[in-house]
Amino acid sequence: MVNIKLSEDKINKIKDICKSFNNEGGELINVLHKTQTMYGYLPAEVQEIIARELNVSTAHVYGVVTFYSFFTMIPKGEFPISVCTGTACYVRGAEKVLEEFKRELKIAVGETSKDGKFSLSCLRCVGACGLAPVVLIGEKVYGRVSPDGVKAIIAEYK
Amino acid sequence: MAKFKMHLLVCGGTGCHASLSKTVGDNLKEILVEKGLDHEIQVVMTGCFGFCEKGPIVKVMPDNTFYTEVKPGDAREIIEEHIIKGRKVTRLLYKDPENKEHVSDSKHMGFYKKQIRIALRNCGFIDPENIDEYIARDGYEALGKVLTEMDAQQTIDIIKKSGLRGRGGGGFPTGLKWEITSKSQADQKYVVCNADEGDPGAFMDRSILEGDPHSVIEAMAICGYSIGGTKGLVYIRAEYPLAITRLKIAIDQAREYGLLGKDILGSGFDFDIELRYGAGAFVCGEETALIHSMEGMRGEPTFKPPFPSVSGYLGKPTNVNNVETFASVPVIINKGAEWFSSIGTEKSKGTKVFALAGKINNVGLIEVPMGITLREIIYEIGGGIKDGKKFKAVQTGGPSGGCLTERHLDTPIDYDNLIAAGSMMGSGGMIVMDEDDCMVSVAKFYLDFTVEESCGKCTPCRIGNKRLYEILETITQGKGTMADLDKLKNLSQVIKDASLCGLGQTSPNPVLSTLDNFWDEYLEHINEKKCRSGQCKALMQYIIDAEQCVGCTACARNCPVNAITGERKLAHYINQDICIKCGACMEKCKFNAISIK
Numbered sequence: 139m140v141n142i143k144l145s146e147d148k149i150n151k152i153k154d155i156c157k158s159f160n161n162e163g164g165e166l167i168n169v170l171h172k173t174q175t176m177y178g179y180l181p182a183e184v185q186e187i188i189a190r191e192l193n194v195s196t197a198h199v200y201g202v203v204t205f206y207s208f209f210t211m212i213p214k215g216e217f218p219i220s221v222c223t224g225t226a227c228y229v230r231g232a233e234k235v236l237e238e239f240k241r242e243l244k245i246a247v248g249e250t251s252k253d254g255k256f257s258l259s260c261l262r263c264v265g266a267c268g269l270a271p272v273v274l275i276g277e278k279v280y281g282r283v284s285p286d287g288v289k290a291i292i293a294e295y296k
Numbered sequence: 297m298a299k300f301k302m303h304l305l306v307c308g309g310t311g312c313h314a315s316l317s318k319t320v321g322d323n324l325k326e327i328l329v330e331k332g333l334d335h336e337i338q339v340v341m342t343g344c345f346g347f348c349e350k351g352p353i354v355k356v357m358p359d360n361t362f363y364t365e366v367k368p369g370d371a372r373e374i375i376e377e378h379i380i381k382g383r384k385v386t387r388l389l390y391k392d393p394e395n396k397e398h399v400s401d402s403k404h405m406g407f408y409k410k411q412i413r414i415a416l417r418n419c420g421f422i423d424p425e426n427i428d429e430y431i432a433r434d435g436y437e438a439l440g441k442v443l444t445e446m447d448a449q450q451t452i453d454i455i456k457k458s459g460l461r462g463r464g465g466g467g468f469p470t471g472l473k474w475e476i477t478s479k480s481q482a483d484q485k486y487v488v489c490n491a492d493e494g495d496p497g498a499f500m501d502r503s504i505l506e507g508d509p510h511s512v513i514e515a516m517a518i519c520g521y522s523i524g525g526t527k528g529l530v531y532i533r534a535e536y537p538l539a540i541t542r543l544k545i546a547i548d549q550a551r552e553y554g555l556l557g558k559d560i561l562g563s564g565f566d567f568d569i570e571l572r573y574g575a576g577a578f579v580c581g582e583e584t585a586l587i588h589s590m591e592g593m594r595g596e597p598t599f600k601p602p603f604p605s606v607s608g609y610l611g612k613p614t615n616v617n618n619v620e621t622f623a624s625v626p627v628i629i630n631k632g633a634e635w636f637s638s639i640g641t642e643k644s645k646g647t648k649v650f651a652l653a654g655k656i657n658n659v660g661l662i663e664v665p666m667g668i669t670l671r672e673i674i675y676e677i678g679g680g681i682k683d684g685k686k687f688k689a690v691q692t693g694g695p696s697g698g699c700l701t702e703r704h705l706d707t708p709i710d711y712d713n714l715i716a717a718g719s720m721m722g723s724g725g726m727i728v729m730d731e732d733d734c735m736v737s738v739a740k741f742y743l744d745f746t747v748e749e750s751c752g753k754c755t756p757c758r759i760g761n762k763r764l765y766e767i768l769e770t771i772t773q774g775k776g777t778m779a780d781l782d783k784l785k786n787l788s789q790v791i792k793d794a795s796l797c798g799l800g801q802t803s804p805n806p807v808l809s810t811l812d813n814f815w816d817e818y819l820e821h822i823n824e825k826k827c828r829s830g831q832c833k834a835l836m837q838y839i840i841d842a843e844q845c846v847g848c849t850a851c852a853r854n855c856p857v858n859a860i861t862g863e864r865k866l867a868h869y870i871n872q873d874i875c876i877k878c879g880a881c882m883e884k885c886k887f888n889a890i891s892i893k
Binding site for chain 1: 313348534593595654691728
């Protein structure tokens with residue numbers, strides 16, 4: 139059992155989300171989507187609450203959370219950076235762009251920088267292949283990014 | 297509806313959106329207000345025009361002027377020159393790459409000439425957030441016709457006769473699927489639209505949902521009527537916020553107009569649609585995995601039979617079709633099965649949407665008749681290879697497909713020919729590669745994807761693909777042996793034969809097709825420790841040209857691992873066994889004496 143350290147307020151909010159889906163186990167993915175939107179990520183204690191509310195095992199919730207790449211157990215940075223590594227971006231040099239982000243931010247894919255500002259992830263095709271390689275920061279799309287341009291992009295957020 | 301003399305259609309697709317098309321639209325609106333023209337001329341944000349390479353696109357109707365690469369600052373000139381004075385802004389017109397002449401009407405552009413738009417018929421023409429515009433282009437006519445003039449079997453017969461096959465990849469005959477579901481007995485049946493487009497490099501489903509959501513809603517209702525189901529579910533990627541928003545608006549509008557809900561058009565038929573969100577799992581493109589995901593579980597596939605048509609969502613008969621398949625349905629009902637089947641090849645009818653991307657001049661979304669050749673797509677529509685480089689391969693079918701080469705350029709494209717050539721239709725990604733791409737690395741890239749996306753349920757896929765990846769990794773590092781190539785082939789076959797679902801059954805295709813078509817390249821990596829395209833870092837060598845080197849010692853001083861030796865004022869030498877290929881020496885050399893081999 140995880141020791142739940144969440145505030146009463148947050149716990150109630152999560153419970154409300156579960157209730158809005160009639161506490162049905164089959165709605166687990168919808169519940170997780172809503173909770174992550176509100177809370178930013180899905181740490182173990184949040185999963186415990188959801189499991190209890192929906193009357194499913196915590197292992198089941200954990201299984202679902204870790205199965206889907208959209209769900210995360212690590213808080214994202216203030217400015218989440220996603221480098222598209224779809225095929226179109228790959229053949230136009232996305233890998234080198236990703237390397238440059240790793241080097242500049244000194245974090246690996248899936249990590250968040252120490253100051254909590256940036257997190258780095260890969261995603262597969264945002265449908266802007268005409269602008270390949272593509273990088274997303276939050277919801278802003280940067281097209282035709284070259285490794286040389288990475289520094290300037292990061293500087294916009296510093 | 298208010299009447300406007302002219303329309304300015306601004307592309308609101310993802311690519312153009314990222315290049316500030318929204319600001320272009322806002323500026324146009326603002327200037328129209330300023331000139332007092334906003335009651336006569338309307339600015340419409342549409343779905344994707346397809347020509348993403350030249351975005352943002354602005355089209356002036358009714359004179360069909362097609363402006364490309366429009367920047368927010370160009371809005372004033374378009375209005376003052378074109379709209380007010382009637383003079384086209386030549387510098388924003390598309391320039392034909394061959395004769396350098398400006399083309400004003402998209403019909404005459406190489407990119408559009410060979411296209412036939414059925415699934416994409418409304419993308420770039422209508423405001424996707426306004427149901428009236430869809431209705432004005434014969435929208436919901438097919439639903440009306442089906443509900444008032446036809447019974448379920450007649451509807452299924454038209455779809456069967458049209459020869460429409462599933463556009464999501466498998467190519468299963470759509471009419472037959474509907475028929476099987478309609479014959480299953482149950483108190484409730486479901487219509488599911490698979491909008492979980494996970495294939496890296498394909499974005500047609502997204503474009504259809506963003507540009508013409510009503511076509512999918514209409515088709516789902518027609519399908520519901522045919523199979524005897526009253527509930528529709530759209531399983532859509534959570535990463536597609538714009539498509540979700542537009543779909544929600546469209547569903548609300550359809551309900552308001554009585555085209556969804558109880559007793560549609562007074563026919564007594566009930567049908568409604570709900571959304572379910574995917575959460576990023578490629579395997580959920582597989583029907584059974586998708587259904588489990590909708591039930592709130594891990595998206596793991598189960599053995600078929602029973603097929604979803606018999607036992608699917610919550611154990612009830614479920615008809616799953618992809619977005620593009622649905623988008624073709626209303627047109628088939630309106631124009632007839634004969635019309636549709638007159639397009640295409642013997643066994644693949646109609647058109648297919650492809651996302652053309654990679655090293656090609658005209659990146660974009662295209663819809664072409666089945667049976668067109670790769671040559672026509674790449675050279676006529678795509679405008680050839682970028683930067684005048686040499687064509688090497690085109691990858692179709694995403695991670696389940698294969699790489700086709702020069703010798704396949706004149707093969708007519710359809711489901712069966714692509715499979716015969718060692719690839720597949722897939723959802724329609726088409727990535728063009730040039731001489732700078734290493735085919736071993738490309739195979740490794742796809743395997744990396746598969747390893748990450750394998751759900752892990754069955755052993756051949758979970759472990760086999762990982763081993764394939766590791767062998768490819770060894771080869772790209774120059775440590776491969778000839779025995780590895782045999783292992784790749786054998787293991788690939790085992791994974792194909794023994795995997796549970798479509799993901800594993802097709803995941804070795806990129807390996808097998810590159811082995812088939814680029815055997816020489818594998819041999820070079822193994823025997824000569826050479827990567828001809830210079831992509832494999834471990835096989836690169838930094839070499840100092842003794843004649844150019846003046847012995848300034850800059851390289852040696854900057855080498856982090858002391859791999860460079862040489863006397864001052866004499867030519868230096870890089871010890872390849874120590875070199876870590878960081879490139880620092882080349883960066884520091886002022887005499888261009890260092891090159892990569």
